[in-house]
Amino acid sequence: MPSIKQAKDLLRPMGKSPLLHHTGLGILVGIITGLVVGLFRWIIDHTLVLLTIIYPFMKHHSVWLVLYIIAIIVIVWLIAYLVQPYKTDLIGSGVPQLKAILKGRHHMDWWQVLWRKFISGLLTICPGLFLGREGPCIQIGACIGQGVEQHFNHRQPDSKLLLACGAAAGLSAAFSAPLAGVVFLLEEISHSFKAKLWLPALAAAVSADLMTFLFFGSQPCLFLPIHHQLPLKVYPWLLLIGVITGIIAYLFQYCLFNLQWWYRKFTIIPKRYHSILPLLLAIPVGLWNPRVLGGSHNLITMVANFSLTKNWPSLLLLLLILVVIRFIGTMIAYGSSVPGGIFMPIFVIGSLLGAIAGIILVHSGLIDESGYLTMIAMGMAAFFAATEGTPFSAILLVTEMVGSIEQVLPMTILVFIAYYTSILLGARPSLYDALLENMNFED
Template sequence: MQVRENYKLSQVKTIVNGIIIGMLAGSTVSVFRWSIGHMTNLMRYLYINSIHHLSFLLTAIVINVIIGLLVGWFLKQQPDIKGSGIPQVEGQLLGEVDYGWWAVLWRKFIGGILAIGSGLYLGREGPSIQLGSTLGQGVAQFTKQVGFDRQVLISSGAAAGLSAAFNAPIASTLFVLEEIYHNFSTNIWIVSLTSAVTSDMVATYVFGLKPVLYMRSTPLPLKYFSWVIILGIVLGVLGRLYQLVILRMGKWYRHTHISWYFNGLIPLLLVIPLGALFPHLLGGGSDIILRLSSANYPTLILCLYFVIRFVFSMLSYGSGLPGGIFLPILCLGGLIGAIVGSIAVNLGLMNSLYFSSFIIMGMAGYFAAISKAPFTAILLITEMVGTLTHLLGLAVVSLIAYGVLDLLNGKPVYYSMLQQLLKVQTKMNLGRTVEIMETVYAGSQMDGKMVRQIKWPKGSLLTKIQRNGVEIVPAGGTLIRWGDTLFINVSTKNQHPITQRIIALTTET
């Protein structure tokens, strides 16, 4: 057994890198977030006045056409800025996607501000994650870190980006572990949490301490939890509908016979009349979420808002413009919760005092179903709303929605988007290897076996084992135990099936 003597020094160095990445990501995403907010307010003003003044209408059309052409040009130059960026980050951490960090960083930054700031139903969180990850990639390049160390910095940048976007450092860290990296390694979560907290401090300095989606609410008593079950079922079914539609939007846009990088012109023109008629529905959806608890909308109006948000969210994201689905999903979930809560109140089956609880639970359950990341959903909404009193309701609705979507054969939406991304790639980088990291779980096929006893997939090579902070160079007789973290070099040719086989060997049977 060989033990690296400077292991602790290496850990300190990595954490310092995490602080640097957190500061960079926090600053970048704060400017990104601030710019989007101010541009959205400007465009909303133009749209509202376009009804009464032709000059405002013409100005809005000219601005949005210019945005569509400019961002389309960015997309043609660098296709990896397309959409939210989360599938690209996930693919990068799996070694299946790679790109130059600077080329993506500045185009995603400018393109995201223009696309989201125009009022399209897109979220800032996905681009923020990609902005943070590219900054992590840049730090790795400047410090000459490769392999697993580079992946650590990229993932910590992703956590920092989401943290700055939502002021939710704990949920941001968990999202990277649960949804993007699919690994709870100590190395990953410590550095990701460090960068997320650092980034949150920067964003808090800019935007203040008030939670992003703060609303007054009263936790739901247990006697009303039958409505939570109903809400969870509805969220699961509608979550599956969301997945089916959004994963097919690319095919729909191909029927327009417009060059794919200029598809954004369609929603950019359609958003003008929408912004004039429903200005409070513009953007990612935070405005309408904050209005729901106090506006006393009739149930039919809530249903109308849901249909508008659902359809135009699909058109906005399907166009390929830089922007995410994270916040739009929360908005749709909040509307579903408001509809169910409104029905319960109108039937006299529930006190209106608990209406806000349904909005909060709806956001968590819808995100938990679509992303299949219930832990993240529970913590994210808790941090964004700013209260711990809804934890039981959030947990129940998230698990029910998750289970319903699973019964409907739904897959994590970002993973499905990654598979689509890989299918459209014209080239595969053959002949290379990438380093992956997997944790051995108790009861798995590897647990308690020696290295030579394991049928390793062709194209994989175990290079080291990390156990309780100690790194071991493996030999044929080395015993693998649960809790070990394995570092494995995998050929980029057929990388995905090889990785899936290794995951099957390390997880519970």
């Protein structure tokens, strides 16, 4: 007769689990990442507010506009100076580079990348380029994780566990979204769901989010007062909205993957100074409306506060113009090989598409005005999922950002339709896998 083990034979000795050690280090990574990313976010937010003061002033004082252009030229030189020695690590969001590191195809000098990404990211985003903070924040967190790994995790000197935890903490701190930070790590970066990874990553993400409370408080970073559930009669229309969103997401990927090829034809200026093109093109946009610049939370907030009782055809035309400006501006900025993320630009376009759908549904009598904000949130999630190829992260991230779960079911339906449509057209299931292929890291 086989022996039956008792609880004492099956349970671990108290305090002996290796997860305790990893989780403790994950918390340390999260605390440091939250403080660094919180400062990074704070500087960007206040600088973009400052632009709403500077641009109206320059609009009426052309001498200061000339001085601003000179300052932009200096910034272009500084970006090139900082990025060029570690160009492979610093260009773009940094997520493809982290995937290469986790696959053993690349190595990173964490300290050099950390401080250079921090400063060059500010120089890129603060003047108003259509780039997001989340990419640099993810890479900053990963650098901090690697640094902690090297100094404190002597049991496994070659482990990349804390680097992965730092990536989750970075995204969590960027958007005050700890669950989405962990899910994005598992869904997109590591493709692993082991307790050894997700538990320390969750500890790091929560710790990082708590640190951002010191800078921004506990309110969701893109709070939308959503208190409306869509009526059933709208659900059939989600099919059409999802298909259109998926088509635009496919076009977004198509253009994004052609950027390097297009920029090779721009030989008038040396490649290291290509950032001058989007930085100068941002100036006329800022003179028109500085709230359009940047990632941009400001633009989503502005669109969310639109009055739907005014001339709605003109409002639709404005939204379509904003979609075109943001689409083209994002491509020009991201293609110039500067540090910056793609999350927020995608969210902005998605919010504009959702706003367009919302206005049409409101004035067709299918939803009341309170459903307008619901459509904005759903548009953000659907376009992000279809473009990035991360449907679970999209739903969680938008839900945590806006601070509401009222829209989860219709959002999930719309996300699925948009995601499936883009894949059916030939979009890559993972945006960052495709970008990683284009970077040609050696196996």
